[in-house]
Amino acid sequence: VKTDPHEGTMIPQQRQVLFLLVLLGVSGAASEPQQFSVVEEMERGSFVANVAKALGLEVGELSNRGARVIFKGNKDYLQLNHRTGDLLLREKLDREELCGPAEPCVLPFQILLEKPFQIVMAELIVEDINDHSPAFLNTEMVLKVPENKSPGTVFILENAQDLDVGNNSLQNYTISPNSHFHIQIRGDSEGRKYPELVLDKILDREEQSEIILTLTALDGESPPRSGTAQVRVLVVDINDNAPVFAQPRYEVQIPENSSIGSRVVTVSETDLDAGNNADISYTFLHASEIIRKTFQLSEKSGELYLKEKIDFELIQSYTINIQATDGGSLSGKCTIIIQVMDLNDNPPELTISSLTSPIPENSLETAVAVFRVSDLDSGENGKVVCSIQDDLPFALKPSVENFYTLVTEGALDRESRADYNITITVTDLGSPRLKSEHYIKVFISDVNDSPPVFTQRAYKLYLQENNSPALHIGSVSASDRDSGINARVTYSLLPPEIGELPLFSYISINSDNGHLYALRSLDYEAIQAFQFNVRATDGGSPSLSSQAVVQVLVEDENDNSPFVLYPPQNGTAPCNDLVPRAAELGYLVTKVVAVDRDWGQNSWLSYQLLKATDPGLFTLWAHNGEVRTARPISDRDAIKQKLLVLVKDNGQPPLSTAATLNVLLVDGFSEPYIQLPDATKEEVQTDSLTTYLVISLASVSCLFLFSVIMFIAIHLWKRKRDANDGSQFDPNGPFPSYLVDVSGTGTLSQN
Template sequence: METLERLQPNRQVTTFILTVFLSQANPAPIRYSVLEETESGSFIAHLTKDLGLGIGELNARSARVVCDDDKQRLLLDRQTGDLLLREKLDREDICGSVEPCVLHFQVFLETPVQFFEGELLIQDINDHSPVFPNREMLLKILENSQPGTVFPLKLAQDLDVGSNGLQKYTINANSHFHVLTRNHSDGKKYPDLVQDKVLDREEQSEFSLTLMALDGGSPPRSSTSMVRILILDVNDNAPEFVHTPYEVQVLENSPLDFLIVTVLAMDVDAGNFGTVSYSLFQASEEIKQTFSINEVTGEIRLTKKLDFEQIKSYHVETEATDGGGLSGKGTVVIEVVDVNDNAPELTISSLISSIPENAPETVVSIFRIRDRDSGDNGKMICSIPDNLPFILRPTFKNFYTLVTDSPLDRESQAEYNITITVTDMGTPRLKTQHNITVLGHFPGHLVDVSGTGTLSQSYQYEVCLTGDHRTGEFKFLKPIFPNLLVQDTEREIKESPNCRNTF
């Protein structure tokens, strides 16, 4: 109870002092200014003069200075009446981005109690540079983005204010982009990247630009951030074959699954748009049966035996398709190279039946030779043995005539076996042989016929089989007409017991 009674007068005194204090407050504040970061102990003002007090009054009345933030930032020299800085003032620490930055303080005097309001304007100096939140920004833009498109970028922060704060953005010179400085309603300045030119990812897939933020100080302070721009692909390019047409040569005896050629198509798009698959384009059944293509690797392989004599070259149309459905066309020209896989052929066109004994250069046979191979493989040499009274005469193109070179003499040699040999010039050399048997001693008489032939006259003849009648070989013995002379017919009949009078 006693304690409460003792405390009660104190409450009354306090109330009285505050009442007096408030009643003697000076309504007009005194104002000063100082640059931030000014050294501690620096002079701000002479309070004795500014407050209209007498010399020594500040000391006599125990004057003191109190700041609103309860931090002793100011110092009062009672002897001189000077208001000084107790410490360096950092405007950004005290006020942040608030402008103007004012430090409120009061000057208290006692006996009688009196106080004065004071304001210290802390002026900004350019002690901060603009700062970007990241040293590098990543921006992704579709390559079909149109000129005039705006891409907002991350802004820089400058703790300074006014003209010392961030003023503008710049970007290094380039033909595709420029930067604008956009003033926002919140007072901040934002960089906007503006596209100036059509983009082509295949021409340039990435840009590295230097974005610079500058303040308005003197000299200006700045900082930079790297803007890395990735151009995203759209499927605007079709695959293109590296070579077209491809021209290859393949031996006709190449084995199945032989690798003929590997085609390659390039698509400068990225990702799935640049992935290429291969196929045969509008291929005929012959092409489909003969060749296959690997849709991934582009390898074209042989699936059917080649035959130069049947088809000498192929035109294979190919197609490359990307993941977006665009395609490109190519051509592969496959030339089949001949190998010597065909022997020469000999075809009898005419075989003459009657050979007079005493008539040289009588035509025995006309025949044609050919070789289905090409080049040296198809070049031929035609020959007969040298020791026979016959010669070969080339006539027209690959036609030859077999003729007698001298009169035939039955008494010395009754028959002649002629082997016609046709050899090509390929490697290895291939040949064909054909045998003809000729019987001499004939004035229109006696020639053995093998194979095919024609009668020289439209007469009726007596003939006899010369051997196995199933071979169709026979002898012409004599004409039936009596006015034609036949020599030594009886002898011929005796030597040929198979003779008969009808045919």
């Protein structure tokens, strides 16, 4: 970093901020930058260059790849037309304001291509035009020349300033015609020119005490621009000792946070003359406007004070020339070099170049943001460390020219976390350390990666038989952790059949809410339960689905009256049960056998004797339908007895069936009755009576079993015949015989 040793003028510089691990994996950083040039003071919107052509890209690629132009400090000097690829001026550029006396005036920038990520280094060179004339800080100079000065004596004059550079800057000085002086021009190592007044002829104060000259400064343009100052030469008496400084060169260091008014340095000199010739006054020599604005010099004491704040980031050093002049116009010169000490007074800066949000959750390694970090300080104060929180699935990757890329470390899960608040912390290594934070909120967009999930793997629903059609019997529900259309669930039935009828003739489902409806009235006696699968499908692409099992249990309703199997009630010839007149109390006359197609308590049967020819002769057991004699039979009892039996189930409300029994009282059995012992009777039976009792019981049992077998065989034969005729099972049709068996108590129940 360099400054003008005479002017203290700041020369712009580029700073490189050091990052941890910045050199790892960085490629292409050493490539030559693209150069574009523009003349200062051109109008806004002026054409600079065609970026697409310069980079060897098609015009459409600039827009597709998200091309952007980035200057340091977010200065928008240029704008990029994505449609044409032209690089245009966003504002007028003043080279002197941007670069001062530096030549060439280079503004580095980057062309950022986001997709895929690429940074192209570039430079904008601002060319100078001759828009400034040379100008003297003081339009009048007073020069005291002793009358005894010999010809050839050189007197230093103040120089002019020209903000232009190169050939447009100050090139020459001239003096108005006179017989005593001429101008000679000296230059320094940096090309600046200073005027000196050379004495050609001895002066005579008594002849002419004052000479007025015009000094003209000219630049190199044709025709040249110029500036003038008046030089008043005062001829004074002899002063033979010039002031001598204690040090020809002073070097001091001051921190950049020094307060206004603080003393920088004190220069001192000695003069061997006495009286007025020893009175010393101190002035700036060839001081620029920046030095005169920043420092104040005490004319009497030689103390140098700060006049305004100094900033290391703007100017790092000042070179000040001090001239001491005694009362006899003799002068001496010294140089003060002031080094500004950098303090860590600038926190790091972060500039976001691009930000992508939201990002898909299945992105493996995606660039979320591209940003640049910088620090205006220097040395350790300008070195920075960039970091984010440790518990985030993101990483920082260094790139060229102090750029960082924030990327995802792996696939994200929106269902676990839908957004991230990322704090990018940039900390310098100065003392004390300064840091800045930038907050980014990244949203995660949904990808259809979660199938719908049912609240239950299996559902059990209950339906009362004889239901009304379109009855709502229950619902299934599934949720999807995705969002938007990916979480919109629709329901459908899977197509397997139930028995002989298709599923869709029994059940329908509302595809939006999962409500299930029974389409037809169901008969418990035909179908007691069935199950099917329900599929839940989301709206993603491709869609995901899951299944659940639904079991429907049909609940029985008391809708079937008892059916009498024995005695037959089909209108054929009546069945007569024979009872010997010798039968005693408790004689088993017959047994009423009935069944009920219903289930559970709806099929529990009870028997009741409603009507009889002789109500006192017979009794009916309520639970098993057995008809027994209630008393011994007498000769007065009618031969033909008719009984009306009511068979009733246990449903709500109960249903019943009446059965008619015909009983004949007969004589003529060799052993006409079987005596059944009464539970309360305590007489001792003979051996012969026991034998007859066993024979009678065996006969009745065989007869009963034969009747039941014949009944079952007839019904099986009828069912087989119906099947051969191609008939189908009707839920409202006759009760299927293969669903019944005989219980131990003599009643038939549904299995």
